[in-house]
Amino acid sequence: MQLIAIAAQSLEGFITRRDEPGTEFTSEADKKWFTQLMEEFPVKVMGRKTYDAAKPHILKQVKSGKRGLRIILSRSPEIYSDQEIPHKIHFTALPPEKQLDIIRSAGYQDASVAILGGSSVYTEFLKAELIDEFWITLEPQLFGSGMPLIHRSWTGQLELLESSRLGESSILLKYRCKNYKNADG
Numbered sequence: 048m049q050l051i052a053i054a055a056q057s058l059e060g061f062i063t064r065r066d067e068p069g070t071e072f073t074s075e076a077d078k079k080w081f082t083q084l085m086e087e088f089p090v091k092v093m094g095r096k097t098y099d100a101a102k103p104h105i106l107k108q109v110k111s112g113k114r115g116l117r118i119i120l121s122r123s124p125e126i127y128s129d130q131e132i133p134h135k136i137h138f139t140a141l142p143p144e145k146q147l148d149i150i151r152s153a154g155y156q157d158a159s160v161a162i163l164g165g166s167s168v169y170t171e172f173l174k175a176e177l178i179d180e181f182w183i184t185l186e187p188q189l190f191g192s193g194m195p196l197i198h199r200s201w202t203g204q205l206e207l208l209e210s211s212r213l214g215e216s217s218i219l220l221k222y223r224c225k226n227y228k229n230a231d232g
């Protein structure tokens with residue numbers, strides 16, 4: 048199983064434009080790339096707020112019969128029990144390692160898993176040293192404020208694997224995370 052964290056951010060590292068939910072700010076090139084990329088990931092993990100922001104799109108995908116499991120982190124998963132869809136949408140409060148058990152037992156032991164954020168989810172998985180690669184689209188925008196990519200509780204050094212252009216002026220950066228050093232020890 049390979050875990051890839053995927054995010055788009057402003058130049059100063061915000062994954063939201065100020066307090067606007069969602070990723071409306073991303074370029075058309077990134078949206079196109081991301082949509083195609085998601086076809087390659089049968090399993091997607093995200094926080095409850097990211098799920099809320101993308102819910103109409105996700106439900107459309109599920110209703111269209113697209114295969115795949117979405118794991119949504121919530122500290123109160125019972126509140127969302129009416130939104131559970133067996134084998135497709137699952138809410139959990141379990142820590143990252145245990146989420147991998149859910150993924151394996153659902154039959155996705157060899158799958159690529161997309162870790163789709165937001166900040167708290169990226170941070171949890173980095174802390175647990177479970178992310179293999181972090182793919183970041185750098186958009187040529189400055190927001191002044193917003194949700195940072197990572198919570199302040201984590202620092203670390205990654206290794207650049209690849210950089211490429213997405214459209215006119217967005218850049219896709221791929222980093223290796225395995226064997227990264229968590230400076231907090």
Ligand SMILES: NC(=O)c1ccc[n+]([C@@H]2O[C@H](COP(=O)([O-])OP(=O)(O)OC[C@H]3O[C@@H](n4cnc5c(N)ncnc54)[C@H](OP(=O)(O)O)[C@@H]3O)[C@@H](O)[C@H]2O)c1
Pocket residue numbers: 053054055056061062063067068069070093094095096097098100101120121122123139140141163164165166167168171194
């Ligand atoms: N630009 C990008 O690439 C990108 C990527 C992802 C998200 N976003 C945006 O970022 C915003 C959301 O980011 P966020 O960091 O605020 O929220 P988030 O990570 O999407 O969701 C946070 C929620 O996840 C649950 N959660 C977090 N850690 C948990 C843990 N250890 N155990 C159990 N549940 C846990 C909690 O849900 P409960 O409150 O239900 O307990 C928490 O309130 C949205 O606007 C989204 O669109 C942007």
